[in-house]
Amino acid sequence: MENKNAITKQILVKLLAEEPLTEAEGERWEAIQQKPDIRQYMEQGKMDSLIVYQEIDAKSWEDFCKKIKINSTSDLLSFRIPFNWWMAAAIILVCFFTGWYLYLQGYASTASAIRTASMPGKSAILTTSNGLQYALKEQMQPAVLNTGAFRAEISNKGFLSFHKAGQTAGTVAGFNTVQTPPGLTYSFRLSDGSSVTLNNASELRIPAGFSFTNRTVLLSGEAYFDVSSHQEIPFIVKVGHSEHRVLGTSFIISGYSNDPAITTTLISGKLSVSTGPNKLELHAGEQSLILSGSDEIRRLPNADIDYAGAWRWNNFSQRKTSVMLSDLFKRVERWYDVKMIYEDNINNEQLTVGKISRKTPVDSVLNILKGPGGFEFTRMNDGYHIKNTD
Incomplete structure (x- = not known):
């Protein structure tokens, strides 16, 4: 051989x-x-x-x-x-x-796996309603925390799950907050049985009275929700000035502060999106856009669900697809905690890419994109400087 x-x-x-x-x-x-x-x-x-x-x-x-x-x-x-x-x-x-x-x-190809690109030593953080903080990572001591109306359980694998503690509405105040750093995603379970996966550099604030009087959470960044059905109490996600109301469904919301729009991708079920006086009902396979600073809601009937949810499988893109280069750059910035500094306007904004793993080093990702994207890059102390080649 x-x-x-x-x-x-x-x-x-x-x-x-x-x-x-x-x-x-x-x-x-x-x-x-x-x-x-x-x-x-x-x-x-x-x-x-x-x-x-x-x-x-x-x-x-x-x-x-x-x-x-x-x-x-x-x-x-x-x-x-x-x-x-x-x-x-x-x-x-x-x-x-x-x-x-x-x-x-x-x-x-079926090549051997490589090292993960997650930042070593970083972990998701739980901040309880009484101000205590816990790093959610593997090989930690299992913990049971009383957080207002919740009992929060953290396993030795770092998995967080909330459970009802038996307190009644009106006796609880404050928020429990789960945050992820750049280079890390994190999944956990809410007390109503719904599951959440936070993308990197994201935060979910959960009212301490969640599931007693309402099921409202506040999102900054991006998350996937698989919501358990509860006919009497709708599940509401607030992002910026928008509100997303469901009874039971799975969907992805992306609402980073530096994005041009809040993007909601509905995977299954139905979802009501509202902002200001406007309201829109989404069906499975559709996407909504709320432009920053606007109350207008746009419907995209044929959402690219694979691209919207590629981060859940630790990829920037899941398969061959057409993407906006500026959007990919934002994904790269958040994952690797780096800055992209444009010396020119982007010429080839729309390009076709294949599957790109987030396990790939940042220089290699940019090397993949620079040919079809028509740019060169230089790594400097303040970030990656991007310049057009044509």
């Missing part, structure tokens, strides 16, 4: 250098092209180019290039290659051998 791998690597080097193969290498290459895994990619009808990028760091890429004896520059962290079958198969094989990832217009 070791000898076959060495031959395959030598074939790759020759193909990249456009050098002729020996008879033995040619026979080996013919056999490689018949492998089912290779044929699967070769038979994809929409492949006109492919992007190969390294997901560990620049030093790993340099070491790899030295091993297979090809030149390396920082630009090679992400590069586009005009499509042809033999080169596609060669690079696929090298990706398999080295454990790197390959993306083909949204189709990911």
Whole structure:
């Protein structure tokens, strides 16, 4: 096996250098092209180019290039290659051998998993209505907290769940707050049985009397809600100047303070969205937009649910899709806790991307986007400076 791998690597080097193969290498290459895994990619009808990028760091890429004896520059962290079958198969094989990832217009290879990009040492924070704070992380001591009308239980895995404590409405005041830092998402359960997943850099404030007289929560940032049905008490999410009222459904709300709009994506059920005098009822698969500083509500009938919820699966984008580059940049900023500084207006605002994991280092993500996005970037002390290439 070791000898076959060495031959395959030598074939790759020759193909990249456009050098002729020996008879033995040619026979080996013919056999490689018949492998089912290779044929699967070769038979994809929409492949006109492919992007190969390294997901560990620049030093790993340099070491790899030295091993297979090809030149390396920082630009090679992400590069586009005009499509042809033999080169596609060669690079696929090298990706398999080295454990790197390959993306083909949204189709990911089965490479080995890489390290998570979550910030080490960071955790979600619970602040109780009486002002106490708890870091919600694995391997902590299990805890049971009395927080007004709630009993909050935290497991040794850091999972938070609220339970009714038996107190009546009118005896409880204040809020219990769950916050996430950049680079981290967190799921927990409310006392009515509803579940919440907070995206990074988000906050949910839960009234201490939640589920006794009302089920109203206050969101800053982005969250996924799976709401338990309760006919008498609707579930209400307040974001900025908007209100989202449901009886039982699942949906995503994105309302970061620096976003141009509050975006609500309905996955199942029905949802009433209101702001000022305006009100709109959403159905499953639809999206609403409330522009910042406006009471106008816009309906988008065909929501891209995969893109809206990609963060739940630890991705920036879930599959091949058309996105706004400025929106992707905001996602990158929040996840890695970095700044994007525009030296020009963005030229290629609308672009098509494939699946992009949030486990990927930030430089590699930008290297993936810079070709179709038509920009170059420079990392400086104050952030990433973005400049158009055309």
